[in-house]
Amino acid sequence: MALSADDRIADIVTARSRLPHVRRFLNGAPASRVVGLTLLALVLAFLSVYPLSMLLYGSLHSTPPGVAGVFTLDGYRDIASQQNLLTLLNTVGIALAKTIPSLILAVLLAWILARTDTPFRGTLEVLVTLPFFIPPILTAMAWGMLGNPQVGLLNQLYQWITGSTASPINVYSYGGVVWHMMQYSVPFLFLLIVDAFRAMDPSLEEAARMCGATRLRTFYTVTLQLMLPALTGAAILSFIRGIENFESPLFFGSPAGIHVITTDIYDSINQRSPPQYQYATAISFVIMALMFLIILMQWRILRGRSFQTVTGKGYSPAVMKLGRWRWATFAFCALFFAVTVVLPVSQLLIGSFFKFFGFYEWEMLTLEHYQAVAGSSEFWRAFGNTMLLGLVGATLTMLLGGIVAYVSVRTKWRGRRLIDAMAWLPWMMPGIVLGVGFLWGFALLPHAIPIYGTIWALLLAYISLGTPLSVRVMSSAYGQLSYDLEECSRVHGAGWLQTMWRIMIALVWPSFAVGWVLIFFGIMRELSASVLLYSVGSEVLSVVLLKLWANGSAEQVSVIGLIMMAMVIVFRWVQLRVIKRWIGAL
Amino acid sequence: MFLKLKRIALAVLAAGFALPASAQDASWDSVVAAAKKEGKVVVYNMALGAPYFTAVVKSFEKEYGIAVESLDLRASELVERIRTEQSAGRYLGDVEMVTTTMIEEQLKNGDFIQKLPPVPNAANLRPPFKATEHSVPAYVQPMGILINTRLVKGDDVPKSWNDLNSPKWKGKLLSDDMRPLGSGNTLFAVLQNNMGAEFNEKLAEQKPVFSRDMRNDARRVARGEYPIYITQVFAFASDLKGLPVKVIVPQEGAPYAQMDLAILKNASHANAARLFMQHFLNLDSQALYANAWMLPVVKGAAERADPDAQPYANARLMGMAKLSERPDMMSLAKKLYP
Numbered sequence: 001m002a003l004s005a006d007d008r009i010a011d012i013v014t015a016r017s018r019l020p021h022v023r024r025f026l027n028g029a030p031a032s033r034v035v036g037l038t039l040l041a042l043v044l045a046f047l048s049v050y051p052l053s054m055l056l057y058g059s060l061h062s063t064p065p066g067v068a069g070v071f072t073l074d075g076y077r078d079i080a081s082q083q084n085l086l087t088l089l090n091t092v093g094i095a096l097a098k099t100i101p102s103l104i105l106a107v108l109l110a111w112i113l114a115r116t117d118t119p120f121r122g123t124l125e126v127l128v129t130l131p132f133f134i135p136p137i138l139t140a141m142a143w144g145m146l147g148n149p150q151v152g153l154l155n156q157l158y159q160w161i162t163g164s165t166a167s168p169i170n171v172y173s174y175g176g177v178v179w180h181m182m183q184y185s186v187p188f189l190f191l192l193i194v195d196a197f198r199a200m201d202p203s204l205e206e207a208a209r210m211c212g213a214t215r216l217r218t219f220y221t222v223t224l225q226l227m228l229p230a231l232t233g234a235a236i237l238s239f240i241r242g243i244e245n246f247e248s249p250l251f252f253g254s255p256a257g258i259h260v261i262t263t264d265i266y267d268s269i270n271q272r273s274p275p276q277y278q279y280a281t282a283i284s285f286v287i288m289a290l291m292f293l294i295i296l297m298q299w300r301i302l303r304g305r306s307f308q309t310v311t312g313k314g315y316s317p318a319v320m321k322l323g324r325w326r327w328a329t330f331a332f333c334a335l336f337f338a339v340t341v342v343l344p345v346s347q348l349l350i351g352s353f354f355k356f357f358g359f360y361e362w363e364m365l366t367l368e369h370y371q372a373v374a375g376s377s378e379f380w381r382a383f384g385n386t387m388l389l390g391l392v393g394a395t396l397t398m399l400l401g402g403i404v405a406y407v408s409v410r411t412k413w414r415g416r417r418l419i420d421a422m423a424w425l426p427w428m429m430p431g432i433v434l435g436v437g438f439l440w441g442f443a444l445l446p447h448a449i450p451i452y453g454t455i456w457a458l459l460l461a462y463i464s465l466g467t468p469l470s471v472r473v474m475s476s477a478y479g480q481l482s483y484d485l486e487e488c489s490r491v492h493g494a495g496w497l498q499t500m501w502r503i504m505i506a507l508v509w510p511s512f513a514v515g516w517v518l519i520f521f522g523i524m525r526e527l528s529a530s531v532l533l534y535s536v537g538s539e540v541l542s543v544v545l546l547k548l549w550a551n552g553s554a555e556q557v558s559v560i561g562l563i564m565m566a567m568v569i570v571f572r573w574v575q576l577r578v579i580k581r582w583i584g585a586l
Numbered sequence: 587m588f589l590k591l592k593r594i595a596l597a598v599l600a601a602g603f604a605l606p607a608s609a610q611d612a613s614w615d616s617v618v619a620a621a622k623k624e625g626k627v628v629v630y631n632m633a634l635g636a637p638y639f640t641a642v643v644k645s646f647e648k649e650y651g652i653a654v655e656s657l658d659l660r661a662s663e664l665v666e667r668i669r670t671e672q673s674a675g676r677y678l679g680d681v682e683m684v685t686t687t688m689i690e691e692q693l694k695n696g697d698f699i700q701k702l703p704p705v706p707n708a709a710n711l712r713p714p715f716k717a718t719e720h721s722v723p724a725y726v727q728p729m730g731i732l733i734n735t736r737l738v739k740g741d742d743v744p745k746s747w748n749d750l751n752s753p754k755w756k757g758k759l760l761s762d763d764m765r766p767l768g769s770g771n772t773l774f775a776v777l778q779n780n781m782g783a784e785f786n787e788k789l790a791e792q793k794p795v796f797s798r799d800m801r802n803d804a805r806r807v808a809r810g811e812y813p814i815y816i817t818q819v820f821a822f823a824s825d826l827k828g829l830p831v832k833v834i835v836p837q838e839g840a841p842y843a844q845m846d847l848a849i850l851k852n853a854s855h856a857n858a859a860r861l862f863m864q865h866f867l868n869l870d871s872q873a874l875y876a877n878a879w880m881l882p883v884v885k886g887a888a889e890r891a892d893p894d895a896q897p898y899a900n901a902r903l904m905g906m907a908k909l910s911e912r913p914d915m916m917s918l919a920k921k922l923y924p
Contacts, residue, residue, distance in 0.1 A: 355828065447675070551634060
């Protein structure tokens, strides 16, 4: 029986009236919205503002919380020195020097693997992201052997080929620090932007081509412009991570006299007597203020512009045919994989089968490191704890990030900027300092709140540390969705929850999955907060790795690193299979 | 008559000596019983899972049936954790094993540890080690010179710290950074006090290369990146058997860091903490450390070490860094190594 337009409207109205409470929320009934937003703000305040307020107190007080002292500005006064200015310039310079080439490489890789017909791109996508998941301490160890000027394998290879005695590669230099950082930032940026490339409607590019634009101009004026929120957001995250990076400057910068802010903070806490918490927290707040300015700039740049590429109109995410050039793009990806993964991981893999890492003699071949790891009850306990914290932590973090991003990007509610900013805060504080903030914060809670010394302390810290990333990932995904999809669903009678589930969550699910993997492995690697908050029985893998490293068991660290890599491959493979199915169903 | 009197006098004398001893035994037995009743002890330490520490913990658990919860952190994190917990009224740890200077610092900054009750095995400490009002030495971590035996041979092998200042080693010395707090600065301070200011000035002219990764540095020397590493903790080389490296103990002696045991304020398992200290200072536990090339602190333990560990367990000591000199030594190191 055909229905008239009036009947259909009547049906929609009836359907909508079936869900009065959802409609009330949807229509912005102040009470429910205020309660929801207040709850969200309270959660974020506890996770980020509370530990940071402890640190702020520490920066303004002559002693840490709980100890008698006076309020002074000495910490901030000590920052103002010529040496610190040089350190700041070094830090910003290195962060920029690694972000710009990393972004270019990541865009190129994302475009190749998401928008072209390059062969084996499914496999390549898993492979090029692997470096991100290798513990930095392992790649530092591997590159220390590959690229040191005295006996580095790469220098020896160069000398063998050219007959020269020169050593062109020296990882203990600015270049070495930047290179080591880039191995993490390229796959990190790639993971953040690849789905934006994948989800883009190619009709926009086709329109540009139809209007006579060249491939290059189309890429520059359409593709790149549409990717702007995802690219700037990711680049800023990467820049901030560059400023906060600790392992690369410690391993490759310090021996060459290159100092950055994180090594300065590390020194002020770990290498001065007594530890200079006031100075460390003060300098962290100055850095935080600088980073906040960068984020404000991003907001201003992107304000009022639309970047929606996923609309209600059907499209097929077609790939560009490259012809013979597809083997060139394949070679490019394979080369990236070879240099960033095959070289250092081969070192790790080979090293794990010898008694001593880096000493390859027949009589030293052994499986003892694998046996030691397999037989270690501490490893298995830490493995279980880490898996539990990773699975629960990543899921909760992504859910929280999804809610914050939705409020921030998809609504015009008052207070959304504040919520977004609160979620950002932990990202802007170096991990070494933030760990202390959590320790102070959780220990000073009333004893009736049993968080300190339990696995909950770790879980809450991980959620706090991961939320900025989950918000960025979900914001970029939401930013690409046209409002007409949501409105259309609502007009057709779907409730708010139904719209969220069937439209919003269904469309941003690939980004959710990518974010989940990033957060999961972030939790696996997190050390700064873990080492301060773990307790007997709640050990995690990163703490076990630290202990093994501190005891000279580099080989067992390699074994665990390889296990972690195997897990990444499985996770990414499953994830890409699911995404592929989703793309197919779209 | 005289003989009878003599016998009585001797018996009284013997009883005089024997009574306090048996009273002491009885009182220690009550400590052991109370410790077993407490059932566990929480040990805050910076061993970071070292196998010799784990072995001592296991032997304690086996002997007394008391569970040990070991929380091992890096030095600065351990001190901050104790400070934060106690400020918040959370007294979770019972006993700590940290450096002497960290204990001095804790005493200077507050009352984080309590006065040490008697620990019988402290009577067996060998000179120059002594228990203090608050702590008892646990073991010693000395430093020497690590050489690559393929690159440094014959007469080139340094015998004295002064040999490092030979022109042939210019630019070829690897060292832990001497400017921040740590092994590098400890070595700098002890050599400044014992070898004279001129020694450190000459060493600075040798342009040693600084690193901050002590475990990896020994392997860099083994691989031949550098022929000599000048801040080698003996024990960190004990597990490198089979590699072309050797630890040299210079004739003047070895700078060292001393680890002490102390009972934390308001410890919930104070008797078990005392028993753990007593166990740590017994010959078997100390021999475990001696075999890992640490220097034991009780009499008779060094002699029980394996032959390859003997030179290190009996090494001549030069001195340790002092808390009071720390700021001056750190600024001097920064001046010499800008």
